[in-house]
Amino acid sequence: MMKQKHCCPPAKAAPRNTSGNEEFATLCKALGHPARVQILQHLIRMDRCVCGQIVEVMPLAQSTVSQHLKILRRSGLIQGEVDGPKSCYCVDKNVLKRFHDMVETLLEEQ
Amino acid sequence: MMKQKHCCPPAKAAPRNTSGNEEFATLCKALGHPARVQILQHLIRMDRCVCGQIVEVMPLAQSTVSQHLKILRRSGLIQGEVDGPKSCYCVDKNVLKRFHDMVETLLEEQ
DNA sequence: TTTATTGATCGTTGATCGACGATAAGCGAT
DNA sequence: ATCGCTTATCGTCGATCAACGATCAATAAA
Numbered sequence: 001m002m003k004q005k006h007c008c009p010p011a012k013a014a015p016r017n018t019s020g021n022e023e024f025a026t027l028c029k030a031l032g033h034p035a036r037v038q039i040l041q042h043l044i045r046m047d048r049c050v051c052g053q054i055v056e057v058m059p060l061a062q063s064t065v066s067q068h069l070k071i072l073r074r075s076g077l078i079q080g081e082v083d084g085p086k087s088c089y090c091v092d093k094n095v096l097k098r099f100h101d102m103v104e105t106l107l108e109e110q
Numbered sequence: 111m112m113k114q115k116h117c118c119p120p121a122k123a124a125p126r127n128t129s130g131n132e133e134f135a136t137l138c139k140a141l142g143h144p145a146r147v148q149i150l151q152h153l154i155r156m157d158r159c160v161c162g163q164i165v166e167v168m169p170l171a172q173s174t175v176s177q178h179l180k181i182l183r184r185s186g187l188i189q190g191e192v193d194g195p196k197s198c199y200c201v202d203k204n205v206l207k208r209f210h211d212m213v214e215t216l217l218e219e220q
Numbered sequence: 221t222t223t224a225t226t227g228a229t230c231g232t233t234g235a236t237c238g239a240c241g242a243t244a245a246g247c248g249a250t
Numbered sequence: 251a252t253c254g255c256t257t258a259t260c261g262t263c264g265a266t267c268a269a270c271g272a273t274c275a276a277t278a279a280a
Contacts, residue, residue, distance in 0.1 A: 018144070021151070025144040032139030033268080037131045044219050051227055064269055066228060071267095085226045085277040100213045107210045109154045143238080161257060174239055176258055181237095195247040195256050 024102045027095070030075030035060060036068050040091065043078060048090035050083070134212045137205070140185030145170060146178050150201065153188060158200035160193070 031037055035058060042057055043049065055065045069089060072078045076095045080087050141147055149164055156163070165175045179199060182188045186205045190197050 018148075021144045021147045025142055025147045028138040028140075028147075029142030030138075032135055032142040034128070034131045034135040035268090037135045037138070038128075041131070041216070041219070044216065052225090055227090060268095061270055062227070063229080063271075067268075070228080082227090082276090085275095087227060096217060100217045103210045103213045106151070106154065107206060109151065145238090162255095165257095170238095171240055172257075173241075173259080177238075180258080192246085192257090195245095197257060 020102070024099075027075055027077065027099045027102075030072055030077055033068070035065075036072055039065070039068055039072060040077060043089055043091045048088055050086045050088050052086065054089070130212070134209075137185055137187065137209045137212075140182055140187055143178070145175075146182055149175070149178055149182060150187060153199055153201045158198055160196045160198050162196065164199070 031040065038058065039054055042054060046053070051062075051066065051069065054069070055062050058065050060068075069078070069080065069087075073080050073089075076092060077099070078089050079092050080089045082088075141150065145168060148168065152164060152167055153159065161172075161176065161179065164179070165172050168175050170178075179188070179190065179197075183190050183199075186202060187209070188199050189202050190199045192198075
């Protein structure tokens with residue numbers, strides 16, 4: 001079998017929906033840290049809020065929270081927009097719903 | 111606010127279900143790599159199968175697949191039992207269901 | 221204009237990940 | 251007892267993560 005070093009799987013015989021796997025894994029990875037789960041939950045409850053409000057709730061430095069927000073944003077789970085000198089974040093419910101559907105699909109596949 | 115270095119959050123004022131977050135993050139982290147998602151899907155479809163069969167399907171070295179299996183097993187998503195010289199793996203459907211429910215709870219919280 | 225506030229980014233540091241080959245350990249067959 | 255097959259573990263290496271403080275850029279307030 002073809003092997004490779006330090007890189008993601010190449011084309012395979014029957015890769016069975018690899019791109020979907022990729023997106024699912026990306027979303028999971030974004031939620032693979034308790035701080036980011038907490039941030040997402042907080043955003044869900046508050047609907048939308050500003051970075052500082054999140055920092056207040058978290059036992060982490062502002063720069064660390066900002067980093068987590070960046071990761072969540074990159075995954076698509078949250079969106080951020082500048083609001084004056086502040087940054088306002090909110091959950092992208094479509095992406096969250098899609099994530100949910102992916103898990104459901106997984107569950108139904110058995 | 112109390113800060114700390116290189117370590118997980120300590121007790122907080124109102125940590126709001128931190129242990130649940132922890133488990134959810136752990137499961138997400140386990141699925142945060144496309145290879146592990148693929149392995150889980152394969153196990154779901156095959157119901158149960160032996161390590162070698164998984165290695166055949168994946169474009170990765172046997173040791174790498176074994177490592178991924180270990181991570182999935184540690185997360186609780188799959189179980190493994192020795193069967194002679196082979197190792198047989200299967201999905202823990204209860205854990206998968208719980209994972210699904212966690213996502214659903216997240217979705218319903220908005 | 222200067223100052224304060226807010227948040228993103230930079231740079232660093234130690235820990236963990238992800239890949240591999242090599243090796244060890246357990247079992248079945250010869 | 252030895253050999254072969256199967257799988258887990260070890261050791262290594264580069265890449266990425268997670269945390270922090272420091273700094274920078276942009277806006278609001280004085």
